[in-house]
Amino acid sequence: MTQTTQTTQATQAGLCLEDLAVGYRRRALRPSSLRGRPGRSVRSGRAVLAGLSAAAPRGQLTVLLGPNGIGKSTLLRTLAGLQPPLAGRVRLDGADLGQLSGAERARLVGVVLTDRVQIGLLTAAELVGLGRHPHTGPTGRLTDADHAIVRWALDAVHARHLAGRPVDELSDGERQRVMMARALAQEPSMILLDEPTAFLDAPSRVTVTALLRRLARERNLAVIVSTHDLELSLRVADQVWLVDRTGALHTGHPDEVVGSGAVNTSFDGDDLRFDPATRTFELRGPL
Amino acid sequence: MTTSPTSTSPTAAPAAPAAGESIEAERRGRLRVGSRRAGRRALVLGGLVAAVAATFLLALAVGSVAVPLDETLRVLAGRQPHDPRWTVVVGQIRLPRALTAALAGAALGVAGLQMQTLFRNPLADPYSLGVSSGASLGVALVVAGIGGSGGTFTARVAGSDRFGVVIAGAAGAAVVLAAVLLLANWVRSVVTLLVIGVILGSAVSSVVSLLLTWTAPERAIQYWTWSLGSFAGTSSSDLTVFAPAVGLGLLVALASVKPLNALLLGENYARTLGLRLRRVRAVTLLGASVLAGAVTAFCGPVAFLGIAVPHVARRLLDTADHRVLVPGTLLTGALLALACSIAAQLPGTGLVLPINVITALVGAPIVIAVLLRARVDVAGVG
Numbered sequence: 001m002t003q004t005t006q007t008t009q010a011t012q013a014g015l016c017l018e019d020l021a022v023g024y025r026r027r028a029l030r031p032s033s034l035r036g037r038p039g040r041s042v043r044s045g046r047a048v049l050a051g052l053s054a055a056a057p058r059g060q061l062t063v064l065l066g067p068n069g070i071g072k073s074t075l076l077r078t079l080a081g082l083q084p085p086l087a088g089r090v091r092l093d094g095a096d097l098g099q100l101s102g103a104e105r106a107r108l109v110g111v112v113l114t115d116r117v118q119i120g121l122l123t124a125a126e127l128v129g130l131g132r133h134p135h136t137g138p139t140g141r142l143t144d145a146d147h148a149i150v151r152w153a154l155d156a157v158h159a160r161h162l163a164g165r166p167v168d169e170l171s172d173g174e175r176q177r178v179m180m181a182r183a184l185a186q187e188p189s190m191i192l193l194d195e196p197t198a199f200l201d202a203p204s205r206v207t208v209t210a211l212l213r214r215l216a217r218e219r220n221l222a223v224i225v226s227t228h229d230l231e232l233s234l235r236v237a238d239q240v241w242l243v244d245r246t247g248a249l250h251t252g253h254p255d256e257v258v259g260s261g262a263v264n265t266s267f268d269g270d271d272l273r274f275d276p277a278t279r280t281f282e283l284r285g286p287l
Numbered sequence: 288m289t290t291s292p293t294s295t296s297p298t299a300a301p302a303a304p305a306a307g308e309s310i311e312a313e314r315r316g317r318l319r320v321g322s323r324r325a326g327r328r329a330l331v332l333g334g335l336v337a338a339v340a341a342t343f344l345l346a347l348a349v350g351s352v353a354v355p356l357d358e359t360l361r362v363l364a365g366r367q368p369h370d371p372r373w374t375v376v377v378g379q380i381r382l383p384r385a386l387t388a389a390l391a392g393a394a395l396g397v398a399g400l401q402m403q404t405l406f407r408n409p410l411a412d413p414y415s416l417g418v419s420s421g422a423s424l425g426v427a428l429v430v431a432g433i434g435g436s437g438g439t440f441t442a443r444v445a446g447s448d449r450f451g452v453v454i455a456g457a458a459g460a461a462v463v464l465a466a467v468l469l470l471a472n473w474v475r476s477v478v479t480l481l482v483i484g485v486i487l488g489s490a491v492s493s494v495v496s497l498l499l500t501w502t503a504p505e506r507a508i509q510y511w512t513w514s515l516g517s518f519a520g521t522s523s524s525d526l527t528v529f530a531p532a533v534g535l536g537l538l539v540a541l542a543s544v545k546p547l548n549a550l551l552l553g554e555n556y557a558r559t560l561g562l563r564l565r566r567v568r569a570v571t572l573l574g575a576s577v578l579a580g581a582v583t584a585f586c587g588p589v590a591f592l593g594i595a596v597p598h599v600a601r602r603l604l605d606t607a608d609h610r611v612l613v614p615g616t617l618l619t620g621a622l623l624a625l626a627c628s629i630a631a632q633l634p635g636t637g638l639v640l641p642i643n644v645i646t647a648l649v650g651a652p653i654v655i656a657v658l659l660r661a662r663v664d665v666a667g668v669g
Contacts, residue, residue, distance in 0.1 A: 080559055106561030115553050121607040122551065123324075133549050133560040140545035140610060186560070 013093050014057035014222040015079070015190055020088035021050035022071065022078040047086050048074045054241055054251045056222045058093075058189065061213040063233040064226040066243030067266060072226040073114070075243075076194045079224065080111045092190055092222070106134035110183030112193040117167065117179065124170065124178045125163040128153055131185030153181040156219075157211060173204035177211070184215070190222040191215070197229055205229060209236055230267065234258065234279050242266060328611050331603050335618035339389065342625040346385040347377050349634040379523070385625060387521040387529065391582045391589060392624020394533045396596030396616040397540045398575040403597055404547050404609070405571050406481045412594035413579035415481060416467045416572070417488035418460045419588035420495070422580060423514065425459025426452055427495040430510040431502045452513060453525070453584045460580030463491065464573070471568055477554065515641030516587035518628050525585055532581040537617060539574035543567070544609040551607055590643045591650025592627075596620040599653060623649065 023046050048071035056062035066072050077083050079090055081097060090097045092108055100108070110131070119127065131153070132146045142150070154160045157177040162170060170178060176196055183191050193212070197205040209229070213236050216223040224241075227233050234240065240257040242250040243266070250262040257263060263274050273284045348359045354377055358368045362377040398413035406415065414420070429451050467484060474480045499507045521529060546567040549557040558564055582589060600616040601607065627645040 082555055082558055101561070102558065102563055103561035106559060109559070111556070111559040113555055113559075115555050117552055117556070119551050119607050121601055121605060126606075126608060127552075130548060130552060130560070133545070133562075136545070138542070138545060140548055 014055060014060075015062075015224065016056075016091040016094075017052045017054045018089040018091065020052040020075075020078070020090060021047045021086040022052070022074050022083075023048040023050075023086050024074075024083070025086070049243065049247050049249070050087070052088070052249050054249055056190075056224050056239060056241070058222045059216055059220045060222070060238035061216045061236065062222070062224045062239040062241060063237035064224060064241045064243070065228075065230060065233065065263075065266070067245060068228075070243045070245070070247065072243060073194055076192050076224070076226055080109060080113075080192050081105050103134050106186060108189045110186040110188035110191045112176070112179050112183050112191070112196055114194050114198065117175070120166065120168045122167050123163065124159065124165050124167055124174075124181075125150055125154065127167050127178055128181045128185050131182040134186055149185055149187065150181075153184040154178075156184055156215060157181045172199045173201070173208070176200065176204075176208060180208075180211070180215075184219075188221070190224065193223070193225040195226055195228065197227060205232060209233065213238070230263070230274075231280055234263075324606075328604055328606065328615075332611070332615060332618065335603075335615065335622060339618055339622050339625065342622055342629070343385055343389060346388065346625050346629050347381045349629060350376070350381060350632045351635075351637045352376055353634070380519075383521050383523050383526055384519050384628060386526060387586060388518040388624040388628035389621040390530060390533045391518060391586050392592055392596070392620035392622070392627075393617045394536060394578040394582050394620070395589060395593040395624070396600070396620025397537055397613060398578040399593035399595075400597040400600070400609075400612060400616045401540055401543075401547070401571050401575040402593075404550055405568065405575075406477050407550075407553065408481060409598070410594065411481065413575055413582075414488065414588065414593065416484035416576065417463045417491055418576050418579045419583045420488040420491035421459040421461070421463030422456035422583040423459065423495050423510075423588060424491050424498075425455035425457070425462075426513055427498045427502075427510050428459075429455040430506055430513075431498045432506070453528075456584035457580060460576065460583055463487065464576040464580065467576070468569060468572060471572055472565065477568075512641075513587050514643075516589040516643040516646070518586055518624070518631075518642055519639070521585050529581055529585045532577060536574050536578035536581070539570065539577075540613050540617075543571060543574070544613050547571070547609040547613075586642070588643075589624075589646060591646045592620060592624060595650040595653040596623055599623070 025046075052075070064072050064075065074083070078085050079097075081100075081102065085098065095108075097105055097109070117127070128150045129142050129146065132142055132149065133140065136142065136146065151160065151163070154163055157180050159174065159177045159181055162174055162178060167175065167178065176199075180191075180193070180196070183193075191212075196212075197208050200208060209225075209227075209232055212223050212225055215221055216238070225233075234254045237254055240250075240252060240254050242257050242262050244250060244262055245266055250257055250260060252260075258276050258279060261276075263276070267274050267281075271284055272281050274280075275282050344356065344359060347363070348354050348356050352372075354362075354368075354373050358370075358373055359377055361368045362374055363382075368374060368377075395413055399411070402411040402413060402415050403409060405411070466487070467480075470483060471480055474483065495510075499510060502510075546557070546562055549560050549562045550567070552560070554564055557567075579593070596619050597612070597616050600612055600619040603619065604611050604615045606612060624646075627642060627649060630649075631640045631642050631645045633640060
């Protein structure tokens with residue numbers, strides 16, 4: 001396992017994984033209160049990825065790369081609190097995310113999932129307003145300040161003109177930006193995005209990726225995004241987390257990760273090869 | 288860290304409008320868009336309140352004997368009407384019936400909305416988890432003579448003492464509810480839960496059929512009558528139980544508009560917003576089942592209102608926001624049930640139709656119209 005970032009991460013602002021193991025617990029008919037205790041052994045479940053240590057500093061765009069099915073989504077789901085870690089810790093600005101309540105975590109972590117949101121009779125602004133959920137009172141009524149944050153979040157993703165549009169009339173790219181605005185409206189310290197560019201055309205991909213980097217800088221957010229768009233993400237990312245075929249995590253600046261040859265060991269196949277010099281894939285041999 | 292004035296900090300944005308002109312323009316824009324929608328919703332909600340009040344009054348005035356509106360108001364005010372019989376007709380027969388219809392419609396509509404949002408399924412209704420089947424089983428057991436002495440039962444069902452039926456229906460609904468709540472704790476996927484509920488309902492229904500094949504036809508017909516539904520059988524003393532039960536369920540729904548809104552995004556997103564999914568699921572199922580169970584126990588398994596009313600309310604109010612939709616559904620349900628109740632009495636004739644005949648005739652076209660209007664890619668719950 002290559003560990004290229006510094007090891008004194010506990011005091012660093014941003015996300016920090018400490019010997020994290022993620023995966024699925026064996027289904028057992030036990031009350032939920034007994035599940036999900038931190039620090040339990042990995043034996044009780046199936047670890048998809050284990051021994052993960054990495055950092056994703058605030059103000060930087062961290063890209064999570066790896067072959068299909070290696071466990072990127074499982075890792076992101078664990079970071080989002082949707083499933084408990086099998087072992088280890090996830091710290092955000094020093095606080096153990098596993099120890100926080102759902103509402104506390106929702107004020108720190110904004111998430112954009114691959115789940116398709118189908119709400120016909122809701123406008124984009126109302127959808128973004130749902131992101132205020134962790135901050136509003138028991139009725140969920142938005143104050144003027146909440147409305148201002150909704151407008152700001154829509155502005156931040158260049159989607160103000162979509163505010164009054166029904167969500168189901170938006171294009172995939174527009175919808176993805178609105179979902180990012182919804183995450184921003186939570187006023188989090190960190191945003192996690194699971195393949196946000198998967199269904200987008202090339203220009204929208206560049207727009208969204210550039211937007212993520214700008215948000216990280218301007219809002220001093222830790223932005224972690226999983227993607228298959230290797231070439232683009234190596235160009236714009238500040239940090240790379242690369243899960244290779246063995247499940248080992250390589251972290252560092254794109255230059256370091258490319259230089260270490262980890263990209264090649266992860267992605268090179270019979271037909272395709274990653275060229276570290278041009279940072280593009282090229283076909284191997286005649287078709 | 289370079290920042291533009293409009294996207295620095297959300298908290299600073301409202302306090303320090305840097306570009307005053309554009310902010311003013313955008314505020315006007317927001318007010319225009321926002322207030323038009325809000326104004327329309329307020330108008331629709333106000334219209335619904337007026338319509339419910341008018342229909343309620345109409346339900347008191349019309350029937351086999353028409354009572355003039357001013358005389359109806361006179362009875363309501365506790366004064367002596369022109370014809371002393373009208374005190375009985377309006378005050379003791381039609382008032383409990385209209386109150387029952389309004390409460391039942393509100394209850395079924397709101398319960399249907401809760402279930403449709405929870406299961407993210409436009410076809411979910413208050414009975415999706417088998418609550419009405421459980422109630423049916425309870426009543427069928429009593430009718431078949433297992434749960435009580437058969438001799439006095441005919442009199443009970445006929446209305447002089449409905450205690451047995453109500454208790455049996457409520458107990459049956461409660462047993463199914465307990466089973467479903469237990470399952471909901473173990474089953475993670477709501478789709479699985481919904482399928483289990485539907486299958487459970489079918490199984491219980493077949494047990495009911497089995498019971499009735501062994502029941503004497505003259506007793507089985509009592510079950511059949513109950514299963515057609517009626518708002519007319521509730522006495523004033525019934526209402527002292529029915530109204531608080533429905534009121535409690537409606538309060539639960541009104542208090543959970545915020546988690547219901549979060550659930551519009553799907554369970555995963557709802558959890559990332561800090562929603563305690565198991566608790567919300569349990570409270571919603573409990574509230575919806577109390578509503579559906581109370582209605583079924585007192586009025587029989589009233590069909591279609593639960594599935595149709597939320598769709599009508601969504602179209603009327605043009606929103607998926609539960610802060611508007613729950614009160615809207617409550618009012619729409621009361622309105623439609625009152626209208627069905629009036630239609631069931633066939634004004635001008637002495638005939639009384641079973642309420643389920645009316646609700647199905649009114650409800651079926653509405654559900655079909657909604658499904659035809661819903662676009663293929665829209666789930667229809669939002």
